[in-house]
Amino acid sequence: MLKSLSIPIIQAPMAGGASTPTLASAVSRAGGLGFLAGGYKTAEEMRGEILTMYQQTKSPFGVNLFVPSNDVVDLEKVNDYREKVQTEANPFGIRLGEPLADDDEWEEKIAVIMELRVPVVSFTFGCPSVEVINNLKQNGSYIIVTVTTPEEALIAKGSGADALSVQGIEAGGHRGSFLHNRLHSQEEDYPLLVLLRLIAESVDIPLIAAGGIMHGKDITTALTAGACAAQLGTAFLRCPESGAHPVHKAALINPRFTSTAITHAFTGRRARGLLNRFMMEYDNMAPYAYPHVHHITKSLRKAAAQTHNPELMSLWAGQGYQSAQEIPAEELIHLLMKQVRGNEPNE
Ligand SMILES: Cc1cc2nc3c(=O)[nH]c(=O)nc-3n(C[C@H](O)[C@H](O)[C@H](O)COP(=O)(O)O)c2cc1C
Missing domain, CATH: 3.20.20.70 (Aldolase class I)
Structure with a gap:
């Protein structure tokens, strides 16, 4: 083929x-x-x-x-993380999503x-x-x-x-x-x-x-x-x-972003994207819990895109x-x- x-x-x-x-x-x-x-x-x-x-x-x-996957997830850690990230969602007037495990x-x-x-x-x-x-x-x-x-x-x-x-x-x-x-x-x-x-x-x-x-x-x-x-x-x-998303496309040529990095802060699973503020501040705190963390941050990433804020979006991109x-x-x-x-x- x-x-x-x-x-x-x-x-x-x-x-x-x-x-x-x-x-x-x-x-x-x-x-x-x-x-x-x-x-x-x-x-x-x-x-x-x-x-x-x-x-x-x-x-x-x-x-x-x-x-x-059937990975066992520490829900206490996931909920702690959700509370921390909620401070980013407050200015948008939104609640973060529930940490769901779906297939x-x-x-x-x-x-x-x-x-x-x-x-x-x-x-x-x-x-x-x-x-x-x-x-x-x-x-x-x-x-x-x-x-x-x-x-x-x-x-x-x-x-x-x-x-x-x-x-x-x-x-x-x-x-x-x-x-x-x-x-x-x-x-x-x-x-x-x-x-x-x-x-x-x-x-x-x-x-x-x-x-x-x-x-x-x-x-x-x-x-x-x-x-x-x-x-x-x-x-x-x-x-x-x-x-x-147009904000993602624009970020790829925005001189503000100078490198990519791997993070699990957005979804609980490792991924490479343009290094932005969310990755720098939250990567250390994030649990490895996919798709739970994905569901938590989804509404935040969406609100950030709607307000043209690339610092809180997952801007997936490779090293090239x-x-x-x-x-x-x-x-x-x-x-x-x-x-x-x-x-x-x-x-
Ligand atoms: C924005 C974006 C989304 C991606 N989504 C998927 C996906 O849904 N499924 C998948 O198998 N790989 C996905 N990948 C990874 C690609 O399959 C591939 O491994 C990667 O793009 C290769 O590296 P490059 O981006 O440097 O070309 C995604 C990559 C990017 C950049």
């Missing part, structure tokens, strides 16, 4: 609004692989987006799901994906059971699992994944980690090239490189290191087709964010491919 792509570029699924059907279909029509993000929306909303994709392109596309409509979403026979399905935050993966494969879907360590790669392969999305520490958005994820900050965080090499040594299924890829030269490097395609998220954030360009997705793909071919070495 991946080898049949005329262009080895995958537009990363980006939950929270960025990967619209308009963006994903533009990428698929251009010969890459566009992705919808199933995370955070309802199964019905996801169904509507998939149907729109089928109308907008005949080319293959993907849908990404968050795999729910993001997992069963319902799998049912929609089966019914609509989505060509490519990718997973993050976990590895689905052999049974789920088998059912989807028998239904015609190609299965990708996101991994961040060699150990996760072995588990995903053993569960029947067709390919792995190998996510380096450079990547924007949430870490897809599913082993020891709450302790993960004290463990090894692999840069993309090291991770690709380690996984390629032990796993013989197609690898997709993700994390900090912004230029054709990065794609060439990833392909040379053993990947068969590159997955880019941040590079597409400023495209006009991207549904990223300064190279993100405001150009249509198709143009971006053509530019990247020119760079891959070495036609524009100084771009």
